[in-house]
Amino acid sequence: MQRYSRQRESIVDYLRSTKEHPTAETVYQHVRVQLPKVSLGTVYRNLSQLAAAGEILRFSSIDGVDHFDADTATHYHFICNHCGRIQDVPMSPLSDIDRLAGIGVRGEIDGHAVTFYGHCDLCLDSAEQ
Amino acid sequence: MQRYSRQRESIVDYLRSTKEHPTAETVYQHVRVQLPKVSLGTVYRNLSQLAAAGEILRFSSIDGVDHFDADTATHYHFICNHCGRIQDVPMSPLSDIDRLAGIGVRGEIDGHAVTFYGHCDLCLDSAEQ
DNA sequence: AATCGTAACAGGAATCATTACTGATTAGGA
DNA sequence: TCCTAATCAGTAATGATTCCTGTTACGATT
16 A cells, blocks of 8 residues: 655655656755655655556666656657757657557557657757857 | 777677677677677677667667667567567558657757567466466 | 554665776787 | 787776665554
């Protein structure tokens, strides 16, 4: 049974308030403002728990560190190969591809993730100068 | 300038011979059969180098460990949520989605990756029993 | 309200993948 | 053949994440 905890609530609150796809470390820094005694282990434990329960998403990026997202609806990401920034892609999910992929593989497909790679506007701008 | 090395050749050879999307550790175990004195650091260094040069692909899975693939053509993966096995999905790449995503984001999109999640045939079979 | 069982906590140690360093080796062009 | 930078083996260091220990406090039961 999952009980209420101030720490977990603060973690979820922060995740819902941002679109930055933060890492555990970043979550920790923000939660610490409200709860100065929180420990990094607690952040990790709760993030794992929330991800396992499907309340948040965990995914990895090019920096080798896990990132988290409170938006659990299917949506896609754009990762800058240069600075590593992660942005949401405002595009409707590809509705048919799970079925399409299912034709070729044995097993059961539950969902998919799409990640676009390239260079974000900020990095393109700074390269021009 | 990139010089020839027996170690790097052996790494590439092994990657081209398998469809298993191995980790650095697995590559190490196989290269060690041919070159018993090879060190794990050498494997890591060469894998990073090859990935940077675009000769192989590096990607991460649900196990938190990097996997490598000698097939650099755009293709999609199916990852079993239960056992972590990674399979190729025999499906033609979605040709138009880079442009489609580009409408909504500022920046330049160079490519994309699609990963399907679910349960592979082996795990479904063993669950039945 | 007192007691009890246990989920959750803080703090810190341990683990594990990966990278960096060091001194020795070697590919490959002059 | 000689030179030198790329590469190596071995090992230490790093950094993200997990695990462990003793403690706290929620929530159910009496």
